[in-house]
Amino acid sequence: MSAIALIAAPRLLNVALGPDGFLTTETDGSRLKAGTTWVVGSRPADTCHGKFRDGAEAQDAIGDDKGKAFEGEDLMNEATRIPPAVELGASGEEFQNLHEFVRKARANLNQNCWDYIVGAAETETTMRRNRMALDEIAFRPRVLRNVTKVDPSVELFGRKLRLPVVLAPVGALELFDPGAAASVARGVGSFGAAHMLSSVSEPGLEKTAEAAPDALRMYQLYVRGGDAYVEDCVNRATACGYSAFCLTVDTAHYSRRERDIAKRYVRASRVRATGGDFQKGLEWRTVKLIKDKFKIPLVIKGIATAEDAAIALDHGVDWIYVSNHGGRQLDHGRGAMQVLPEVVAAVAGRAKIMVDGSFCRGTDIVKAIASGADLVGIGRLQCWALAAKGEAGIVRMLELLEDEVIRCLGLLGLTSFAELDKSYLHAASPTNLPSVFSAFPLLEIEPYRY
């Protein structure tokens, strides 16, 4: 029996899924009464797989069987699908808003690890433009449409994802959690989103695959060796069941991270890094080599112009990843959401598109998909969630993003991403100054300077 949380008015009960498919209270084993509202975390009653270790199993148990399981009990009538007001803020979950991960991460991390997450290149202008570009988009909602049931899932790589979200490649995740990328991949797998493993994060390609064999995993490489090295990496990724191979191409030179320089601090993994000249010397020839020799879908991460998107298409690249590395590489670049429209136009449906850069809220994800992206990368927010609560933090972060996305789509008058397009967006003036935290106005982080 799998336990989930039940809210009946303000009383919190534990309920379990019995072998007959009915939900029963754990205290006395009685079946739930008609009209009882139950939720898992902050999510509506009919998407309760988040609490289960194995999302697929739970979806089978509850999602698919719900007609039979709840017939006669009237639990799944239209009225009870909508979570009650008491659910938000009273579900017993430790993290109820996304900004709570940031606050907890700040408390858990030392200054060097904290700066590694929040910092960017030089004046950190590109990073702030990422946020500004998102804030410069407003919604045009439609009303009086039945949005009782909103499904934010999408199909990619031949499988269903609960959200169009990939946890972006992040190096040195071991600074935030001992399980590092394995914890992230497991969390992503149990939730049902996608993960991209960085070649410079522990525990590495094979061990991360072993930790989350069923998760939708992609592998991102910094090219720090010759052709044989690249080919070996593609072979290993393919053998370990990664669904795509990614080259990050916006890191020809490592940027000036002035927070670190000011402290005279160099991260241990940077001291150990070798092969920087291969990164500097990288050319389209390597893209051609991979496409000519291998079948695995290829992602190019760090595309920032329509011109380079077009060259990538000429090389048969499968995914264009619009990114400026979270503003951590070239300073004074454009915000990712300023770049996305010209890339979408150049690609014209001939490849899939990922985008990242300051995506921290459900509304951000909806804006990207409305603008033509297929998958949205989450960078810093992933680090904060991992530093706050490890694997469980990753799952909870995704649950909260899902909750925000469902509410956003519903309030736009939409029941799925398939119905979303640019007509739901409008140019707008931002209302606040952008910063690495400005998606979370309730957050107070003690200011500091170097």
Ligand SMILES: Cc1cc2nc3c(=O)[nH]c(=O)nc-3n(C[C@H](O)[C@H](O)[C@H](O)COP(=O)(O)O)c2cc1C
């Ligand atoms: C701490 C940290 C480490 C990162 N390491 C990598 C990496 O190893 N490879 C890579 O392609 N991108 C790396 N990135 C960039 C992310 O993949 C992503 O492009 C960026 O974080 C998105 O912006 P956001 O953090 O504002 O969401 C890193 C980002 C952060 C915050």
